[in-house]
Amino acid sequence: MVICGDDGLARRLAVELDAVCGEAVTVVLPSRRDEHGAEIAALHRDPHSPVELLVAARPDEQTLRAAGVERATALALTYGDDQVNMTAALLARALNPSVRLVIRMFNRERGRHLERLLDREAVVSGRADDPMLDVSTTVLSDTDTAVPELVSAVAVGQGHTLQVDGKVFRGVVRPAGAPPRSADLTTLAVLSGAHRHDPASEDSAETPGEDGTQLLPDTRTAYHRQFTHGRLMLEEVTHHHAPDPPSRQRRGSRGWLRARLAHLPWKVFLAREVIAVFGALAAIVVALAAATALFAHEHPWWKNVYLPMLDIFTMGDPATGEPVARRVLQLVAGFVGLAVLPLVVAATMNATDAFRTASASHPPEEHLDDHIVLVGLGKVGTRVLARLRTTDHKVVVIERDPHARGVALAREFGVPLLLEDATAPGVLDRARIQHSKSLLVLTRDDGQNLDIVMAAREANPDVRVVMRLYDDNFAATVQRAMRASYPDALTRSRSVSALAAPSFAAAMMGRHVLGVMPIERGSLLFTVVDVAGHPELEGRSVHEAFRRNERRVLAVGSHDTGRPASSTDTLAGLRLDRPGFDWRPAHGRVLRAGDRVVLATTRRGLDILMTGVRPRPADRRG
Template structure:
């Protein structure tokens, strides 16, 4: 505007054209105008990378809001979770509820648990855990524990063995399908690394009591996994069970098979289908009537109902030897 005497708006317009290098060369213009055009074009070249960097930074910030996080450089004392399927997703949600730091490793970029990991801002390493460098990217050498929860037994075992080679004292929990295989792996790892904490769990073995309880109805009150075994709690009518009927509480006990825990003191007509069932709607509230401190000399009668703790084999023996009724049912 000072050198050419143009109107301020037109001078601004010409300057912007020079900055973006889209103006005509000022060949027939005064010397001051030509110098300003050269300076404006040089400034425009310098501003172009700055503008491009600003645009890319904005796009990168948008992507990072929906992208998977990478493990921080100084992360330590965390849990490495392998597999984000059904079980892995539930375990991840529970660990975050407990505010435990987690790094996930998943080979499938479409796994169902990735959405949860992204929402919880949990670091995820995408890759095959059996490939070199994947567990290192998850900072396995500084981890507190390893949870191998993929659906492939061989993958879980291979990852656990490699993690133990990196850190022998690492805590490891393995998900294995076959119970016999899980038992063999557990004993082998325990013998190889006696100072480390090792657990191998068979999903079918842990789920079996729930299915068995559902099939047997209200007779099964609950099931508790104890190391490699499952402890069942059941309500049984003493009548028809020769191992219980007419015997004292001490005589009815069989080590490693079953044990009488409590007696339902309610009369037969007032008993609920199961001691743990809720009363029917509209019925008066009654106490459970369970007597837990039974004397060893108490004789179990045919009209009694007891709560027992038993192994699967012990309960099967109790139920399998029950005599049939007259109809043969």
């Protein structure tokens, strides 16, 4: 398998495949010296690791040949540039028509077109008809894969949303002793006693134990531990509704105009530098007016002020017929004007620009409470805002860049928007953080995210926090410190690349991934699998197909062989265009060759199911 990328997703994907895949993995990175290259090089030096490292600036034909794409089973292209990934995918399909392609694309429409094009090329070449080959093209977005978990974590404080078969599901924590509910479908995990109310426990998500979190426990364990431990249940919920139409105020409304004028930031014109510049100009005018009155004998008095101002702004006529003192003062005023006018213009432009930027903000109303504060409107933040708009949650957005990707979307939706730096004093207060229920921080700077969270915690110790942190060690340290300081408040860290890597790894291994449910920094995978050809499933009952801490059958449906798979059938969180699934199958139902099943699996369990090979103990890195 070959991975080509230039950021953390390539590194995390290599770790995923190293943990669950016994095949050779070649990673192509631009440099061996950066953080990601150094970590891949460390894996390469491990005698038990199948990972190789190839350094190349771009994935051109020569690089792909050197990486072994002509002989590869699967190729993942995870560069941050859609065009680079698209070009490399076309080259790879030409070099190896049977290679399984997994492509990272941010532009959804372009990704759908590329997926159809490459799949059509495989059909024309005749490779797609070979039952021994799994020739497929899967276009994934790390952003789309991570957004549902981020939204679920900040909106409900627990669990993860999953959309399949036109229905919406989520993982919900039931505290110890809580009775079962009619919407509960199955037990996904029994949580540790130390953090029984929080699925983001510090225990390894795939390390079973009497006192640790157990994924996919058997029925007896789930029953006996429900009285002493929390449980993570899969719950069916109602559909999300479409985003509300943007709110438009009537332009002729006097009340709206009065409120808008009251919120305009007039105080920017009273900034210190503006007052200093215009104060100096006024002092100069007064001094020149006094000199004109004393030495040039101009009358009346207003003329003593009027003429120096004309001279400063170079608007007066030459004083050729005037007294010598008047001519000297005109020259002095002209030189003063040359020195002062640039300062006046600069201060005015700065104040005007600050006024325009601040006017573009739309601060929340004074009575707003129980809302979500979202910091950052980049790629991830924009998608999170769009997803939050499909719910009933109120949102306030903070973004310091007025040209950020999601600012226009926030204005279109009429969401309260503060175009300021969230780390600046008073900005979180203006977002009414004291009255909010959740804070989601999604900037790309780990240190800045922590600064924002610490400031928010001081203002509102009970606010639910989800922050984007890339570094695993830093994230673990931050979460321990936050939990120790605020034991009654939920604090979670999430990495977009860590959330996306399991889906990319599963797609590379020929699996149909519907979604990923992170538990702390581990995860459960949700996949759809054709029963035919899997001895662990075919001919077995739903109960017999279950494996503790490995896999559980969630739903059973009939495989429609008469229709091709829909192109919307590849991205996590999208509808599966197949016949309906039975989400409460009888334990005794026997799985036949014509069935398709939705599975919840650990990464190790899915690898065992699909390859029949149990990973080495040293490979279980979680």
